[in-house]
Amino acid sequence: MPQRSSDAKEVFVQRGLVAIVPGVIILVLAIVLMVYSETFRALAVVLMVIALSAIVYGIYEFNLTRGVTTFSVVCPFCQSSNSFTEEPRNDVRCEGCQRAIPILDGRVAQVFQVRCGFCNELNFYSEKSTGLICESCDHEIPIAVSEQVAAARATMDVYTAKEDDRPFDLILTGVGGPHNEALISTLQHMLALNRNQVKEIMQSTPSLLLSGIPKRKAEMLRTQIVQSKGSAEARPGSP
Ligand SMILES: [Zn+2]
Ligand SMILES: [Zn+2]
The missing domain is CATH 1.10.287 (Helix Hairpins)
Incomplete structure (x- = not known):
């Protein structure tokens, strides 16, 4: 960072x-x-x-x-300007709105707005997003994703045809190597932890990442982990 x-x-x-x-x-x-x-x-x-x-x-x-050299990054969500001593390579947190500013190939990724169909809350997603869960009501909001992501989710949906409203756990089962930067970055966002905390978690798999989350959210986060070359399991939590 x-x-x-x-x-x-x-x-x-x-x-x-x-x-x-x-x-x-x-x-x-x-x-x-x-x-x-x-x-x-x-x-x-x-x-x-x-x-x-x-x-x-x-x-x-x-x-x-x-x-002190400065690289300015304008937050695509709230337009506040964030200055860093070097060019950010990974996503950075905005001081204005606390959202993660998506960085793609050294530039700020394009950001889109969409209203939640369930609660009408305004949500944001970027060209890096693989899925979107409403910030306010946890419902999934459909967004356009790349073909690769769509295919991964289609296979997933076959197994989740029946709506399941039990609380789910998300368990990290594989990390794809000790220096998997993509996975570190993904987990940092997902869990709002710092790099060292994430590395600790990655050292002791299987480890419980989140519990008591809706099934769709668990499945979506699992997809993100898989795309970062890790592996994870989403399963119903113990009551
Ligand atoms: Zn902001
Ligand atoms: Zn909503």
Whole structure:
């Protein structure tokens, strides 16, 4: 995950302040000492040198903020601008709306809007989406997907012809290698976990990813895992 440029700049500003604030205070003290006391004039000079060096160092740190490179990513959902120190390669979270901004081949993926047919809530999906579940009511919203995805889901539907409203569990059974970046990224989104947490989960399969979710959601998430070269099982949860 690339670093936010605002975070990178903050580090330099903080270091600058830590030097400049005491620097200025010492400088004022040194000047007062210089003016009002003959005896401590030598000490005043020493203090002044220390104070000036601290201030110069602080200004140097402030200047480093200008060297921070920024790549701006405009959120396709809420239009807020997010700045990073490097070009994002994977999806990044938007500071404005907390949604994941889909990144495809180094650019922001195209995003589409659709209203849920059940509750009329406005939902978003991107050209990377393999399926869409309403943010508000958990119903599936039909979207246009690539042929490959459609085929994978058609086979899936054969086995799920009967509506099943038992709560389902989603279990990760295979990870397709320890460095499967696609799967790491997919699971990060699915579970809202960080990279290390996801890697831990991937080390101990089979592992329960989610429980008590609607069957359709479990099946859809399973498809996403399979597309990331992992394997998973969606099965009815124990009551
Ligand atoms: Zn946003
Ligand atoms: Zn809905």
